[in-house]
Amino acid sequence: MMFLFIAAPLVSVLWQSFHVTKPIYEQVEVETCVPGLLGSSCVIELKTRPILSDAGKIITNTTYVGLQSYRNVLQPEKLRTAIKNRSWREFTNIRFWSALRFTLVFTVLTLPLVLGTGLLIALAVNNTVPRLKGPVIFVSLLPFIVTPVIGALAIRWLFIGDGILTAGLEWWLQKDIAMFAQAWTIELMMYIYRVWHVAPFAFVVFYAGLQTVNQDTLEAAIIDGASRWQRLRYVIIPHLMPLVVFLTLIHLMDAYRVFEEIVGFSSSAHVISLQWLTYEFLLQDGTGARAISRASASAVLTMIGIAVLLAIPLRRVWREQRGS
Amino acid sequence: MFFKKISVAAAVSVLVAGAASADCSNTVSVKTISNAFPAYETMAAAMAACGNVTSELDKDHRLKIVDAFSANPSLYSMTSLTNSTSVPMIDADLLRPLDDLVASYGKDLNPNQFVKIDGKIMAIAAFANTQHLMYREDILSDLGIDVPTDWAEYIAAAEKIQAAGVVDYPIGHYTKDGWNLAFVFVNHFLGEGGDFFNADWTPSINNEKGVAVLARMAKLATLMDPEYLVSDSTFVTKQMQQGKIAMANLWASRAGAVNDPAESTVAGKIVMGAGLKGSATLASTIWWDGWSIAKNISDEEAEAAMKMIVASMAQDVIEAHNDDAIWLAPGFVPGAAAQGAFATAAGQAPNYPMNKYIGSMHGALGSGLAAFMTGDKDAATTLADIEAAYITDAKEKGLLD
Numbered sequence: 001m002m003f004l005f006i007a008a009p010l011v012s013v014l015w016q017s018f019h020v021t022k023p024i025y026e027q028v029e030v031e032t033c034v035p036g037l038l039g040s041s042c043v044i045e046l047k048t049r050p051i052l053s054d055a056g057k058i059i060t061n062t063t064y065v066g067l068q069s070y071r072n073v074l075q076p077e078k079l080r081t082a083i084k085n086r087s088w089r090e091f092t093n094i095r096f097w098s099a100l101r102f103t104l105v106f107t108v109l110t111l112p113l114v115l116g117t118g119l120l121i122a123l124a125v126n127n128t129v130p131r132l133k134g135p136v137i138f139v140s141l142l143p144f145i146v147t148p149v150i151g152a153l154a155i156r157w158l159f160i161g162d163g164i165l166t167a168g169l170e171w172w173l174q175k176d177i178a179m180f181a182q183a184w185t186i187e188l189m190m191y192i193y194r195v196w197h198v199a200p201f202a203f204v205v206f207y208a209g210l211q212t213v214n215q216d217t218l219e220a221a222i223i224d225g226a227s228r229w230q231r232l233r234y235v236i237i238p239h240l241m242p243l244v245v246f247l248t249l250i251h252l253m254d255a256y257r258v259f260e261e262i263v264g265f266s267s268s269a270h271v272i273s274l275q276w277l278t279y280e281f282l283l284q285d286g287t288g289a290r291a292i293s294r295a296s297a298s299a300v301l302t303m304i305g306i307a308v309l310l311a312i313p314l315r316r317v318w319r320e321q322r323g324s
Numbered sequence: 325m326f327f328k329k330i331s332v333a334a335a336v337s338v339l340v341a342g343a344a345s346a347d348c349s350n351t352v353s354v355k356t357i358s359n360a361f362p363a364y365e366t367m368a369a370a371m372a373a374c375g376n377v378t379s380e381l382d383k384d385h386r387l388k389i390v391d392a393f394s395a396n397p398s399l400y401s402m403t404s405l406t407n408s409t410s411v412p413m414i415d416a417d418l419l420r421p422l423d424d425l426v427a428s429y430g431k432d433l434n435p436n437q438f439v440k441i442d443g444k445i446m447a448i449a450a451f452a453n454t455q456h457l458m459y460r461e462d463i464l465s466d467l468g469i470d471v472p473t474d475w476a477e478y479i480a481a482a483e484k485i486q487a488a489g490v491v492d493y494p495i496g497h498y499t500k501d502g503w504n505l506a507f508v509f510v511n512h513f514l515g516e517g518g519d520f521f522n523a524d525w526t527p528s529i530n531n532e533k534g535v536a537v538l539a540r541m542a543k544l545a546t547l548m549d550p551e552y553l554v555s556d557s558t559f560v561t562k563q564m565q566q567g568k569i570a571m572a573n574l575w576a577s578r579a580g581a582v583n584d585p586a587e588s589t590v591a592g593k594i595v596m597g598a599g600l601k602g603s604a605t606l607a608s609t610i611w612w613d614g615w616s617i618a619k620n621i622s623d624e625e626a627e628a629a630m631k632m633i634v635a636s637m638a639q640d641v642i643e644a645h646n647d648d649a650i651w652l653a654p655g656f657v658p659g660a661a662a663q664g665a666f667a668t669a670a671g672q673a674p675n676y677p678m679n680k681y682i683g684s685m686h687g688a689l690g691s692g693l694a695a696f697m698t699g700d701k702d703a704a705t706t707l708a709d710i711e712a713a714y715i716t717d718a719k720e721k722g723l724l725d
Contacts, residue, residue, distance in 0.1 A: 020720055022720070022721060022722030023721075023722050024722070025722060025723070030441060030442055031440075031441070031442050031443065032439075032440070032441055032678060033438070033439065033440040033441075034407065034439055034449075034612055034675060034678070035436050035437055035438070035439065035449040035452060035612045035614075035652055036452060036610050036612070036669060036675065037452045037454070037610065037650060037665060037666055037668075037669035038666075038669050038670070039436055040435075040436050040438075041675070042440075047679060048525075048679070048680055048681070048723065049415055050415050050416070052416075052417055056417050058415075058416055061722075069720075072716050072720070089700065092700070093695060093700055093701055093705070093709075095691070160551065160554065161549070161551065161559075178549070178550040178551050179551075180551040180553070180554050181550035181551050181552075181553075182550075182698075183698065266500070266501070266553075266554045268501050268502065268694070269501035269505075269553035269554075269694035269697065269698060270553070270694070270698060280691060283387060283687075284386070284387050284390060284412070285683050285684055285686065285687035285717070286408050286409075286411060286412070286680070286682065286683020286684065286686050286687065287411070287412060287680040287681075287683040287684050287721055287723070288390045288411065288412020288413070288415060288416060288680075288683075289412075289721040291717060291720055291721070293720055294716075294720065
């Protein structure tokens with residue numbers, strides 16, 4: 001069962017990335033009459049139409065194309081010229097590489113922020129009056145409970161056009177501000193949104209971890225004259241290290257598949273992510289077809305990317321395990 | 325996006341208020357999917373009043389209908405279609421020829437409403453649509469600006485309005501990244517007399533016409549709200565209603581809304597003009613918008629769907645919502661809201677092409693143009709990259725060898 005549900009889709013994606021399925025077309029002369037404001041107009045023209053089988057399905061033909069779909073996604077010739085010209089602009093003008101650039105920056109930048117914010121909230125909550133803990137935990141968890149797309153949209157509406165926060169900023173700075181007009185402001189909003197959304201998860205995990213810190217060790221540290229910072233640095237954080245690795249793994253996997261932000265902030269004109277690229281290939285265009293092969297290739301590349309990213313923390317864990 | 329789906333049920337009570345025609349009560353369950361703007365809200369409400377109709381109004385319905393109608397039974401009884409969205413549906417043979425149903429129930433329809441492919445009625449158009457000038461009459465006459473008739477005059481007028489500083493931004497335009505931005509290019513390219521394809525369907529947009537269009541789009545961008553890459557037709561309609569812009573080239577189907585006193589703060593001040601000319605012809609395209617019935621449903625359901633189509637465009641519905649669209653069904657009286665569309669049609673605006681190649685080209689333009697607008701690429705590189713993207717796409721989809 002496990003094999004069926006996990007491996008089969010992966011195999012099928014891999015297979016599709018090496019094959020292309022095309023409908024078989026024929027040229028037919030068709031008379032089309034369409035309404036207009038001033039009456040119908042008819043034209044007879046040669047149209048390209050798919051051939052239908054007896055069962056009424058479009059007849060398709062599948063061929064092995066090797067790495068062609070990967071080449072279509074990666075555009076290696078353009079990449080080579082960009083590298084040869086040492087041009088960052090040419091590099092980011094290739095859709096895949098610009099998506100990879102954003103995805104990596106997004107993943108790497110939000111990681112420490114999520115970990116740091118999560119730990120700060122956890123420490124703060126841990127130190128509040130016990131009576132207040134329940135409500136504070138509940139409120140801190142809210143951003144994580146909100147559906148990602150809805151959360152992104154909520155933030156977008158605060159800023160788009162004359163949204164209240166943009167209007168507030170404009171009033172405060174006495175300056176016309178358009179948050180959705182350039183890439184960097186949109187990217188900034190996406191980073192802030194992701195940290196806002198995911199930090200509660202890091203908080204819950206760290207908070208649980210804080211409950212298991214050995215009180216004797218802490219007390220011993222206090223007697224030894226360790227400051228609050230030293231206790232954090234030498235007792236608490238080492239204790240929480242396995243959780244940091246766990247959160248890092250989860251966050252790398254999650255953030256590398258960034259998608260909701262692109263939709264929610266309509267950022268596709270300025271920045272796109274790898275997941276968005278796959279989605280774009282999968283969208284039906286006016287022909288009713290999807291670029292399944294390129295979408296599959298892009299999906300496989302995303303999987304490879306995640307695997308490479310995870311390799312770094314995983315290797316560390318493996319070494320530690322072996323060391324102990 | 326796809327979450328902008330509106331369940332009509334809520335809207336119904338507000339909209340209909342007795343607009344339903346007398347005798348359309350329906351007992352068979354009918355499910356509809358359609359685009360989402362005022363004319364479809366009106367029709368969905370009229371159908372809902374007959375009973376047992378569930379309507380889904382979704383701006384991105386085009387992304388769903390091919391798969392939904394391929395199912396057997398189809399997930400919807402009927403869908404809204406246009407020149408463009410009908411192509412994959414007809415190719416995949418997902419629509420029911422309507423001749424017999426029209427013969428039985430469609431005597432009230434206008435023969436001009438039928439979309440015929442090889443003599444068979446495949447869709448029933450409800451209204452025609454195009455894009456034309458809408459302008460604030462008060463602002464233009466205050467500033468002594470003549471009503472522009474081509475894009476050069478339009479830009480000159482916008483610059484004067486900008487200099488006068490009477491509105492936030494002189495113009496608005498549907499330039500949202502993706503389909504909308506590509507559509508702007510398509511219209512302007514046709515307006516320059518361009519032909520998207522060579523005889524063998526290879527692309528031909530990387531030429532002086534394409535460059536001229538991009539130069540104009542860049543110029544227009546400086547006259548708009550800087551967030552123009554997220555601006556769709558609804559966004560422009562609101563800008564117009566809130567008095568933030570003075571002119572727009574917008575869909576005729578929004579002409580009623582911009583002057584609707586219930587929504588607009590400047591109702592009555594907006595006048596409709598013809599579509600604007602490029603250097604060769606009008607940079608506007610004529611569209612039909614209407615209903616088709618799924619092939620993979622029972623005859624009984626199809627019959628009920630046909631009755632609902634007729635009910636959605638009954639004379640009393642159209643009379644009550646005359647300005648929502650350029651209706652094609654009987655009962656429509658062209659008013660002030662329609663004059664821009666008729667002037668555009670009289671100016672020989674071409675129909676948006678009904679073929680597969682433009683579908684692929686539209687997609688390539690949609691993902692390739694933003695890089696030019698944001699300044700990441702120059703015009704020639706943008707057009708060359710779009711041509712390359714079209715070729716890759718058309719090859720993968722079997723349209724080019």
